[in-house]
Every structure is written in C-alpha cells, then in structure tokens.
Amino acid sequence: MKTGLVRGMFDILPEEAAWWRLAEDAVRDAARRYNYREIRTPIVEHTELFSRGIGEATDVVAKEMYTFADRSDRSLTLRPEGTASICRAYLTHGWQTSEPFQKLYYGGPMFRYEKPQKGRTRQFHQYGIEVLGSLDPSVDAEVIAFAWSLMRDLGLKDLYLRLNSIGCAEDREVYRTALRQHFEPSLEAMCSDCRRRYDENPLRILDCKEERCQPFIDEAPGSADHLCEDCATHFDAVRTWLDRLGLSYQIDPRLVRGLDYYTRTVFELMSDDLGSQNTLLGGGRYDGLIEMLGGPSTPGIGFAGGYDRLVIVLQENAKRDATLGATADRLDLFVAMLGDDGRSFGISLVERLRAQGISVDFDHRGRALRKQMSLANRSGAQYLVVIGEDEAATQRAKLKTMDSGEEADVGLDPAELARHLRPGCNCGCNHEA
Numbered sequence: 498m499k500t501g502l503v504r505g506m507f508d509i510l511p512e513e514a515a516w517w518r519l520a521e522d523a524v525r526d527a528a529r530r531y532n533y534r535e536i537r538t539p540i541v542e543h544t545e546l547f548s549r550g551i552g553e554a555t556d557v558v559a560k561e562m563y564t565f566a567d568r569s570d571r572s573l574t575l576r577p578e579g580t581a582s583i584c585r586a587y588l589t590h591g592w593q594t595s596e597p598f599q600k601l602y603y604g605g606p607m608f609r610y611e612k613p614q615k616g617r618t619r620q621f622h623q624y625g626i627e628v629l630g631s632l633d634p635s636v637d638a639e640v641i642a643f644a645w646s647l648m649r650d651l652g653l654k655d656l657y658l659r660l661n662s663i664g665c666a667e668d669r670e671v672y673r674t675a676l677r678q679h680f681e682p683s684l685e686a687m688c689s690d691c692r693r694r695y696d697e698n699p700l701r702i703l704d705c706k707e708e709r710c711q712p713f714i715d716e717a718p719g720s721a722d723h724l725c726e727d728c729a730t731h732f733d734a735v736r737t738w739l740d741r742l743g744l745s746y747q748i749d750p751r752l753v754r755g756l757d758y759y760t761r762t763v764f765e766l767m768s769d770d771l772g773s774q775n776t777l778l779g780g781g782r783y784d785g786l787i788e789m790l791g792g793p794s795t796p797g798i799g800f801a802g803g804y805d806r807l808v809i810v811l812q813e814n815a816k817r818d819a820t821l822g823a824t825a826d827r828l829d830l831f832v833a834m835l836g837d838d839g840r841s842f843g844i845s846l847v848e849r850l851r852a853q854g855i856s857v858d859f860d861h862r863g864r865a866l867r868k869q870m871s872l873a874n875r876s877g878a879q880y881l882v883v884i885g886e887d888e889a890a891t892q893r894a895k896l897k898t899m900d901s902g903e904e905a906d907v908g909l910d911p912a913e914l915a916r917h918l919r920p921g922c923n924c925g926c927n928h929e930a
C-alpha cells in the first residue's frame with residue numbers, strides 16, 4: 498500500500514508556513530501598490546490550452562504535463578503555469594471587448610513532471626502578474642519594477658536581472674536560421690536532445706544544460722542582433738525606461754526562455770543562493786498568445802516566480818542577516834487548569850478571551866499540572882495563568898510573563914484581561930468592546 502508522499506510533492510509544515518506567509522504578504526502588498534487585481538483560475542484546464550499556448554516542442558508540453566482523461570473522456574491537464582489560464586479567462590469573460598486593459602496577479606500550485614532537485618519540485622507554487630492590452634514599453638518596465646520592488650521589500654540583495662529581446666515571430670524565424678547555421682557544423686559533438694532541437698526549434702538549444710554543448714552555445718549569435726526595426730525600437734525604449742526608473746539589468750543576448758509564446762522582451766531574475774536552479778522568477782511579452790487562443794490580437798506581458806524558491810532564498814538571506822526573516826506568531830496566553838471547577842471556569846474563559854481577539858490555548862487532554870506546564874513552555878506563549886478552585890471562586894489569578902518570570906495579580910474579567918495581555922493593541926481585534 499503506497500500512502501507516503503508522491504515523488505516531487507512536499508508538505509509545507511507549520512514551522513515553514515511563517516516563511517510562506519511572509520512571501521505571500523509581500524506579493525499581495527506589492528500588487529496593492531502597483532494596482533494589480535487578484536484573479537484565481539482553476540487548477541485543471543483543457544489540455545489543448547497548454548499544448549497550443551505553451552508550444553508542443555517545449556519541455557513543459559512534451560515531457561512534463563500531468564494529463565489525464567476525466568470520466569467523460571475529456572483530456573484535462575493540471576496547470577503547469579498561469580499565463581495561458583489567465584489569457585483563457587480574459588477571453589472567457591469577454592474582457593477583449595468590455596475591459597481590454599487588465600493588470601492581474603495570481604498565485605497557487607502548478608504541476609510539472611520534472612526531475613526533482615533543490616528548488617525544483619513536481620508540485621510547486623507560483624506567484625505572478627500579467628498585464629494585458631498594452632504594447633507600451635513603459636509596461637515592460639513596470640512589470641520589471643514590480644519584481645525588483647518585491648525583492649527589495651523582502652530585503653533580498655545580490656540578485657541580478659538578465660534581459661533580452663527575442664523580437665516578433667518573423668524575427669524569430671530569421672534568428673532560427675542564424676542559429677541553425679551556427680550549430681550545424683558542431684551537431685555531431687552535441688547531445689542527442691540538441692540534435693532533435695536543431696530540427697524542431699533551435700532556440701531550445703540555448704536552454705541546454707549539458708556540459709558538452711556549452712562551448713557551442715557560448716559562441717551562438719544573440720537574438721537582439723536579428724530584430725526588425727519596430728522590435729529594435731521597442732527594446733531600446735524598454736531599456737530607456739529601465740534606466741529612467743533606476744532599475745538594474747544585464748543584457749543577455751542568448752536568453753530566450755523555455756516557453757514558445759514569448760515575443761520581444763524576456764527577462765529572468767537570478768539568485769546565486771539557489772544552486773543550479775538559480776532563476777528566482779522569469780517572464781516576458783507574449784503578444785501573440787491571446788490571438789493563438791482564438792481572441793483578437795492583444796499584447797501581454799508578465800512574470801512568474803516560485804514561492805518555493807523565494808522561501809529558500811529568504812531563509813539563506815536570514816542566515817546572513819539576523820534582522821531579516823519570518824517570525825512565527827506567538828500564542829498570547831496559555832491557561833493551565835486544576836480540578837473540575839478550574840477546568841470549567843478555565844475553558845469558558847479561554848473561549849471568551851478568543852472572542853476578544855486574544856490567541857489562547859490549553860491542554861486538551863486534561864493532564865496533570867506538570868504536563869500542562871511543559872506544554873505551556875513548548876507552546877511559546879507569552880503569558881501563563883493557572884486556574885484552580887480558588888481562582889475560579891475569586892475570579893483573580895497570577896498572570897506570569899513567560900520570558901521574565903514576573904507575576905502580576907489580575908482580575909479574570911475577559912475584557913480587562915485582554916487589555917492587560919495586549920496593551921495598546923491596534924490589530925483590529927475587539928478587546929475594547
């Protein structure tokens with residue numbers, strides 16, 4: 498019987514969750530500041546959406562999709578990424594006519610059947626943004642500014658952004674020819690995947706990680722040298738905007754990205770903390786995607802990053818700088834209880850304190866005081882109160898501050914106690930009520 502974890506899938510345990518929340522909150526806050534609205538799409542879509550949208554020859558479609566037939570024999574796929582789904586939603590809701598300009602953000606689990614390693618899993622979690630309906634190069638710069646701003650908020654340094662333009666569909670045809678000319682004499686010395694890619698799509702050779710192929714890739718022509726006038730002007734304008742906004746980037750003439758829908762601007766934000774899977778996030782323009790899905794010609798640009806990788810980098814960063822990092826929420830109060838009267842008064846006090854916005858817990862197994870105290874210590878609670886028969890009768894008890902050991906005599910009225918536990922609290926809870 499197989500009941501363990503499926504290969505490449507992971508639990509996010511309670512002690513990890515604080516790091517995830519830190520990252521998720523930062524994404525939500527950046528989206529608020531840049532005015533991107535949240536969209537949530539289903540995890541399952543028709544297979545064709547991805548096979549057509551992302552491209553049959555890409556690794557994602559050719560080797561990595563979780564595809565299955567449902568009970569009505571529809572071919573469905575667990576989403577391997579978010580962009581195609583968002584373009585589908587754009588058309589599903591008729592935004593091309595009602596509201597053609599959209600700034601959207603999203604997050605959630607994605608699935609790719611890849612070889613698991615550090616920073617690469619089969620279920621991973623992306624955050625991403627997409628802007629639909631504008632070709633303006635200032636949008637390219639805003640999308641990149643969003644990515645940099647997010648990383649700055651999280652205190653991440655030592656990142657670098659690779660930038661390139663792969664031009665329009667016609668430019669890419671010219672570039673493919675140039676790549677074929679370049680690789681042809683070396684094909685015998687290259688890996689079998691690259692020999693296949695040479696025929697199917699020589700751009701994909703540039704993604705190859707095989708040692709033996711690298712010298713030929715390093716010498717390959719760059720895409721930006723094969724741009725038509727419009728695309729070259731667009732790329733110049735993107736760089737001018739990035740310079741104006743003071744955003745750093747390095748031109749990488751051989752950055753092409755692994756999905757077929759890209760046009761013009763492509764970029765990746767890199768971190769050396771990630772080892773070989775060093776792309777923290779990646780994105781670019783996809784000006785032909787909506788049309789390919791049956792809609793009107795509509796430009797689009799966005800990026801997505803893996804939360805999983807972001808959390809790894811955040812944790813590495815916090816090792817170097819102790820002021821950074823996630824702090825788990827501390828329990829406000831632990832209530833230890835003695836005897837029937839203590840337990841009956843204690844449990845109702847716990848419930849009334851929770852209604853006042855205080856986080857409170859107790860030993861649900863009704864064990865001896867020694868065991869309750871040890872649980873109180875492990876819970877990380879800031880305060881402890883012990884309620885026995887006397888405390889229940891007098892409605893007064895000693896409130897112990899766990900860090901200092903200090904004790905104060907307090908009344909057990911929930912509102913009063915709440916004010917004591919969280920003085921000047923402005924967390925939105927209602928303990929003044």
Ligand code: HAM
Pocket residue numbers: 577578579580609611616617618619620621622623625626627755776777778779780781782783798799800801802803804805806
């Ligand atoms: P992608 O480069 O395939 O692009 O993935 C974006 C990011 O998702 C990667 O940089 C990485 O952080 C994370 N990622 C991808 N695969 C895995 C994996 N197996 N395990 C862990 N993390 C992973 C896209 O998905 C495009 N939709 C991005 C985009 C949005 N382009 C335009 N708009």
